[in-house]
Amino acid sequence: MKGIITDEDGVLLPAVTVMNVSLEKKTYTSSDGTFSIEAAPEDELRFVRPGFERSSIKAKYLVNNNLNIKLIRVAQPIEEVEVAKITGDISKDSKAVAKVDKGRIVKDAVGLPEPKGKMREEPATVKQVLFPILLGNLNVQGLYDLISGDARRMKRQYRYDDLQEDILWIRERVEDDYFVKEGIPKERISEFIEFSFLNKPQTRTFVRAKNLTGALSRMEESFVIFVKRLKESSNEK
Known part of the structure; x- marks a missing residue:
């Protein structure tokens, strides 16, 4: 039994879990959205992918053993919006509408920019160096040590944390078996994902x-190279 899976817009979907519920077998779609699985006419085929509604069909309803199925995206919940109640009393209603976040007023007055991206913890050294500067006491040596030492260490730590978050984002959405069937040992899946980021930088962009979908399509280009290196490393031992 062969088939191809796309979303509503016709975009090919890799890493879709295809299960033959009757035989308790499963496989995954490749980067081009295709798959192949053993199935008898009465077997139930189920298709699962995070972010999409689950779909299933009896194999006997497929034409010429070919399946072309579209998965529907799960609707994202809309955050609730608080609406102020109108009482009819002009004095009360005008005050309710005029309520403004005092913290916002201070920020706007001082001109503080909104933080972009993640909030980073400020090293204690930064405070020790910057506070004297703000008070008019320039600590040149402390500033140099900060720039050449702690600042760079913190920057490396931030890069490492970001890398781990990106790897985890993939791990949470793709089952380990998807990588194992491509020759990646389970204990080295995270290592492979990091390798794919280096081998194909666009992977991490996605x-x-x-x-x-875009990340996996780029990532699959790294499977052959990584598996080859694993074999070479094993032979050297």
Whole structure:
């Protein structure tokens, strides 16, 4: 039994779990959205992918053993919006509408910019160096040590944390078996994902854009290279 899976817009979907519920067998779609699985006419085939509604069909309803199925995206919940109640009393209603976040007023007055991306913890050293500067006491040596030492260490730590988050984003959305069937040992899946980021930098760009389909399509180009290196390393031992 062969088939191809896309979303509503016709975009090919890799890493879709295809299960033959009757035989308790499963496989995954490749980067081009295709799959192949053993199935008898009465077997139930089920298709699962995070972010999409689950779909299933009896094999006997497929034409010429070919399946072309579309998965529907799960609707994202809309955050609730608080609406102020109108009482009819002009004095009360005008005050309710005029309520403004005092913290916002201070920020706007001082001109503080909104933080972009993640809030980073400020090293204690930064406070020790910057506070004297703000008070008019320039600590040149402390500033130099900060720039050349702690600042760079913190920057490396931030890069490492970001890398781990991107790897985790993939791991949470793709089952381990998807990588194992391509020759990646289970204990080295995270290592492979990091390798794919280096081998095909665009892979991580798709991760940052929360585009799993794009990330996996680039990632699959690294399977052969990584598996080859594993074999070479094993032979050297």
